[in-house]
Amino acid sequence: MAVRPNIQWIARTGYTARAVVFFLVGGLALFAGIGGGKSDTKLALDSLLEQPFGRVWVGLIAVGLLGFVVWRLAQSVGNADHLPHDVKGTATRTALFGSGVVYVGLAYYALEHAFTSGSNGGGGTEKGLAEWAMSQPFGKYLAGAIGIGFIIGGCVTIAKGVLRKYEQYQSAEARHNRAITAVCIYGLSARGVLFAIVGCFFVYAAFTVNPDQAGSVPDALNWIRGLPFGGVLYSIVAVGLASFGAYNLIQARYRVVREPEFPNEFETANHSLHRAGIIPE
Numbered sequence: 637m638a639v640r641p642n643i644q645w646i647a648r649t650g651y652t653a654r655a656v657v658f659f660l661v662g663g664l665a666l667f668a669g670i671g672g673g674k675s676d677t678k679l680a681l682d683s684l685l686e687q688p689f690g691r692v693w694v695g696l697i698a699v700g701l702l703g704f705v706v707w708r709l710a711q712s713v714g715n716a717d718h719l720p721h722d723v724k725g726t727a728t729r730t731a732l733f734g735s736g737v738v739y740v741g742l743a744y745y746a747l748e749h750a751f752t753s754g755s756n757g758g759g760g761t762e763k764g765l766a767e768w769a770m771s772q773p774f775g776k777y778l779a780g781a782i783g784i785g786f787i788i789g790g791c792v793t794i795a796k797g798v799l800r801k802y803e804q805y806q807s808a809e810a811r812h813n814r815a816i817t818a819v820c821i822y823g824l825s826a827r828g829v830l831f832a833i834v835g836c837f838f839v840y841a842a843f844t845v846n847p848d849q850a851g852s853v854p855d856a857l858n859w860i861r862g863l864p865f866g867g868v869l870y871s872i873v874a875v876g877l878a879s880f881g882a883y884n885l886i887q888a889r890y891r892v893v894r895e896p897e898f899p900n901e902f903e904t905a906n907h908s909l910h911r912a913g914i915i916p917e
Contacts, residue, residue, distance in 0.1 A: 655698025662878025698792025714896025797824030826876020
């Protein structure tokens with residue numbers, strides 16, 4: 637089935653916007669490693685706001701991120717990747733839906749700061765999530781479950797890179813390019829490591845019943861910097877974040893984009909309603 641051009645455009649624009657964000661995050665992380673400070677997705681957008689035409693660029697990124705959200709919905713709700721309707725397929729689609737929800741928040745943040753004066757700083761999203769979880773009934777168990785989810789997500793992301801699972805959705809031209817393969821494995825692995833560390837912070841926060849112990853990506857980077865040979869490890873992971881940006885740029889170019897299932901289901905339902913005389917032709 638031919639894929640409609642608007643679906644292609646939405647997916648590829650979304651991957652490009654996410655690539656720009658992670659290029660910024662990786663670059664800021666490297667500068668933070670030299671001069672101190674922190675780096676995460678919101679701080680990356682804040683730094684872009686300070687540049688010439690910063691609001692224009694952030695606004696364009698916001699539009700791209702909204703496109704990425706739509707693509708995530710097409711993947712999760714519409715099953716655009718044509719995953720099997722079993723436990724594994726449902727779990728993957730649920731994770732994709734969760735990813736879309738995260739980028740709704742980032743897109744909103746970008747839009748808000750592109751059209752309003754000033755910036756109130758980024759970061760704190762993981763701690764905010766931990767505070768919300770702790771305030772719910774059985775909050776520490778919920779926070780622990782979120783942390784385990786981060787750890788599993790990190791391990792899955794690492795496996796996706798190392799085992800080259802992502803290649804099933806790439807064109808043959810990309811699969812046979814060694815440089816592209818190296819960048820994808822490196823970027824996915826670095827992001828997976830940070831996800832797993834953030835998950836460990838969440839589990840610790842749940843254990844101590846203290847949401848302030850829930851770490852963010854900057855906290856994970858700082859923890860890595862405190863390890864033996866931490867400066868080297870920190871730089872490797874920071875460059876890996878930029879490589880994850882490159883991975884998204886590769887996805888924007890070589891990702892196989894398929895038509896979601898729900899348009900077909902809608903057309904079938906629409907035709908049935910026509911035949912039943914419920915709606916006019």
